[in-house]
Amino acid sequence: MTEKLLSERFADFEENYKRIQEQIAEAAEGSGRKAADITLLAATKTVPAEVINHAISMGLSHIGENRVQELLEKYPALDREHCDLQFIGQLQTNKIKYLIDKVSCIQSIDSMKLATELSRLCQKEARRMDVLVEVNIGREENKGGVAPEALIEFIDEIRLLPGIRVNGLMAVPPICSDTKELCRYFLGMKQYFVDIKGKSMDNVNMDCLSMGMSSDFALAISCGATMVRVGSSLFGAREYKPKLTL
Ligand SMILES: *Cc1c(COP(=O)(O)O)cnc(C)c1O
16 A cells, blocks of 8 residues: 555545544434443454554544454554454354454354354453344344344353353344334344343343444434444445455
8 A cells, every 4th residue: 555545544534533423422412322422433344454553543442353364464463552352243163263362342143152162262261252242133034143032042041151241232234225114123223232231131231232334323323322333434435355266
């Protein structure tokens, strides 16, 4: 990446960051909360470490990667001291080991198999990992997440696994252009969040409701999100390099 391109990306980020912080504050106040009640987590897939570090120097405090390989590549270069790193993508059981000492939270726990292996590795490393349970709120085939009707039972099963702590819920609702429909998914999540919180289950801390991305984070906040995961609106459209097969 050339000097010029990098400085342009820094400037773009600064402008976007300011605007998004304002939009978050507005949506938070609209739902009777404060900007500080909402965590902005930057989804940094495809974003180079230099750009992420600049974002951190501007005050960004949470980042999320969604591919293990990419996270490992950027990890040594990231200013981790000033930023909380989480994992937000689909995760294969055999890759958990790479994340154990690197992330503070895994947002995509959706199977007993994943939770059990995570628990085993956390015990081995004598650490505790926060997890969010991903909910397949749109009941979409081919999408990760626990089915809504299985959610409470699932949480009840994983909550006592040593080494992990359930800290909330995460969802990626179906892509839909109808705001009312989208709102129903977000409000559905909020309802599960409140219901589970109300059960006061041991080792379950319903602190984080992670939902809303670039196109819909304000709506998600209006519906109760406590964390939004924003990528392209902060860093610009993603350019995917074609995968090289060696
Ligand atoms: C990429 C990604 C986001 C952010 O998407 P944008 O539309 O770019 O804001 C949020 N959540 C997850 C799980 C992602 O993979």
